[in-house]
Amino acid sequence: MREYLRYALTIALKDLAIEWRTKTAFASGLAFAILVLAVLFFSRDPTAVASRDIAPGALWVTFTFAAMLGLNRAFFLESEERALDAVLLTGIPRSAIFWGKFLGNLAFVGAIEAVSLPLFVLFYDIVVWPYLPSLVLVIAMATVAFVAIGTILSAMVVRTRYAELMLPLLLLPFLVPPLVGGVQLTARLLDGRPLSDYLGWLRLIGAFDLAFVTLAAVLFGVVLDE
Amino acid sequence: MMTMDRAERMARVGGAITLLALVGVIGVYVRALAFTPVERFQGLAQKIYYVHVPNAWAALLAFVVTGLLSILYLWLKDRRIDLAAAASAEVGMAFAVVMMTTGPIWGKPIWGTWWTWDARLTSTLFLFLLFVGYLVLRGVMTDPGVRGRFCAVIGIMALVLVPFIHMTVYLFRTLHPQPILLKPSAPSLPGAMLVTLLTSIFVFTVLYVGFTTQRYALAVMRELRAEEAANAA
Numbered sequence: 001m002r003e004y005l006r007y008a009l010t011i012a013l014k015d016l017a018i019e020w021r022t023k024t025a026f027a028s029g030l031a032f033a034i035l036v037l038a039v040l041f042f043s044r045d046p047t048a049v050a051s052r053d054i055a056p057g058a059l060w061v062t063f064t065f066a067a068m069l070g071l072n073r074a075f076f077l078e079s080e081e082r083a084l085d086a087v088l089l090t091g092i093p094r095s096a097i098f099w100g101k102f103l104g105n106l107a108f109v110g111a112i113e114a115v116s117l118p119l120f121v122l123f124y125d126i127v128v129w130p131y132l133p134s135l136v137l138v139i140a141m142a143t144v145a146f147v148a149i150g151t152i153l154s155a156m157v158v159r160t161r162y163a164e165l166m167l168p169l170l171l172l173p174f175l176v177p178p179l180v181g182g183v184q185l186t187a188r189l190l191d192g193r194p195l196s197d198y199l200g201w202l203r204l205i206g207a208f209d210l211a212f213v214t215l216a217a218v219l220f221g222v223v224l225d226e
Numbered sequence: 227m228m229t230m231d232r233a234e235r236m237a238r239v240g241g242a243i244t245l246l247a248l249v250g251v252i253g254v255y256v257r258a259l260a261f262t263p264v265e266r267f268q269g270l271a272q273k274i275y276y277v278h279v280p281n282a283w284a285a286l287l288a289f290v291v292t293g294l295l296s297i298l299y300l301w302l303k304d305r306r307i308d309l310a311a312a313a314s315a316e317v318g319m320a321f322a323v324v325m326m327t328t329g330p331i332w333g334k335p336i337w338g339t340w341w342t343w344d345a346r347l348t349s350t351l352f353l354f355l356l357f358v359g360y361l362v363l364r365g366v367m368t369d370p371g372v373r374g375r376f377c378a379v380i381g382i383m384a385l386v387l388v389p390f391i392h393m394t395v396y397l398f399r400t401l402h403p404q405p406i407l408l409k410p411s412a413p414s415l416p417g418a419m420l421v422t423l424l425t426s427i428f429v430f431t432v433l434y435v436g437f438t439t440q441r442y443a444l445a446v447m448r449e450l451r452a453e454e455a456a457n458a459a
Contacts, residue, residue: 149383156376160366170363170380173356176349177390180398200397208390215386219379222300 007092011100016107018077025073026111033066033116037123055124056186060179062116063139064146064172067109071150072167074105075158088224098151098220102213105147113139126190134195138185141205142178145212149174152216155223174212181205228306233446240439247433254426262422271335276422278328280430281321282350286388288318288434289357293385296378306446308374311381312364313441315357317434322354349391356384 019025040058041051078084087097117139121128128135150171157166181201188198195202228236258276265272295311329347330340341347360380367373415423 152379152383156363156379159372159376160363162366166359166363166366170356170359173352173359174383174387176352177387177394180394184398204390204393204397211386211390212383215383219382222375222379225375 004093004096007096008099008103011087011092011097012103012107015074015077015101015104019108025070026108029066029069029108029112030115032069033062033112034119036062036065037116037120041123051124052126052190055120055126056183056190058124059117059120059186060142060183062120063109063113063143063182064175064179066112066116067143067146067150068168068171070108070112071105071147071154071171072164074101074108074151075154076163079158084224094221094224095217097224098217101155102147102151102216105151106143109143109147110140113143130192131189131195135186135189137195138182138189138202138205141202141209142182144209145178145205146175148209148213148216152220152223155220177208178205181208228446230447230450233443233450237440237443237447240436240441240443242436243432243439244436247429247436250425250429250432254422254429257425258422262418263416265419268336271332274328274332276426278325278332279423280426281325281328283427284430284434285318285321285325287431288314288321288438289353289388290385291438292318292357292360293381293388296381296385299374299378300382305370305374305449308370308377309445309449310438310442312361312377313438313445315360315381317437317441319354319357319361320437321430321434322350322357326350326354349394353384353388353391356380356387360384 037058040054040061044051044054075084078087092100120126150167153170153174154167157163157170160166181204185195185198185201189195254276258273262273262276264270292311292315295307295314299307299311333342334340360377363380364373364377367376
């Protein structure tokens with residue numbers, strides 16, 4: 001078990017080390033997030049719609065797009081010079097590779113979210129302190145779903161033509177439940193209502209996380225089979 | 227793989243089933259228009275219900291079959307199962323298109339709008355797009371083994387996604403008529419209407435079987451041709 005965890009961590013740290021050296025994906029992901037936040041701010045009639053009314057949607061669209069950008073990159077690293085073959089040759093169990101990739105992606109997407117959330121608060125003039133822990137919980141739950149599904153799908157699309165086109169096409173339908181849940185809960189939180197009033201949405205996202213993290217971990221071996 | 231003769235025979239059987247179902251569809255239309263009472267509040271617009279619901283049923287059935295065949299494929303690794311899953315997905319798309327065109331035609335007079343971002347409409351749209359993705363993925367992959375595995379993964383994940391989308395429907399404010407057939411209490415539809423609806427659902431299920439059988443036979447024939455060509459070269 002400890003061996004297994006060590007393998008997973010090694011894979012995650014390898015990906016993060018590559019990212020740390022170049023910082024290309026992080027920098028572009030962040031710049032992209034800021035762009036989306038800014039563009040969405042102007043996607044309304046300012047005399048009729050307050051920026052706060054579109055804020056929950058803007059936040060989640062930004063997270064979705066930024067996550068997609070990061071996930072697209074996750075397996076391109078491995079396709080260059082057939083690096084994945086080398087990883088497979090090490091004999092690390094397939095599922096440990098999944099957990100490694102999952103953790104690496106989670107750290108990457110989480111980092112982009114952690115930086116874009118304060119920017120969102122700044123741009124949309126939101127008072128966030130009273131419900132920050134609840135908001136972070138909701139974001140964390142939805143992000144787990146985004147990353148689990150994104151990890152397995154990016155491992156697949158990287159082996160197709162038009163990979164950049166295929167990932168959003170396949171990924172977005174799967175993000176509907178966590179995305180809708182995230183927007184709904186964020187809107188309620190911004191209205192100052194407590195999270196405990198909306199256990200239904202929390203349960204939905206929680207169950208979704210459980211189902212799709214398990215499914216992705218199980219099916220990942222099938223994807224990597226040669 | 228089967229022989230060319232068997233595939234051709236299968237295509238003919240599929241054709242016969244389809245023909246039978248098409249006759250049934252005509253029968254259902256006649257019954258729905260001439261021999262089923264007009265709904266009191268919606269008037270004639272409600273008639274589209276006998277097309278919309280069975281098509282939605284057939285589309286959903288097709289997608290569920292694709293999901294189940296995907297599981298079976300990963301288990302048994304038989305190429306024919308992959309071809310059948312793909313056939314079912316493609317036929318499901320056709321039914322889904324009918325469902326998504328008849329819906330707005332009904333919605334305009336009854337809701338006063340062609341499209342609304344109601345939860346069920348939205349989630350059906352996403353399910354539809356998911357299967358577009360499934361079929362596009364089939365198209366951009368060349369290795370049949372890898373294609374089969376990847377598509378099976380999508381099929382299985384889609385199967386798990388459907389109930390979640392359904393739950394999203396219930397939590398989100400919804401405009402779509404609530405289920406009147408598949409619900410815990412007894413169906414709340416008058417007898418004559420219920421008979422027409424159930425007949426229509428049956429007929430469209432047969433149509434689905436006919437289409438899928440033909441599509442599957444065609445896929446097998448195409449594979450056989452490709453094999454022949456490869457052997458000849």
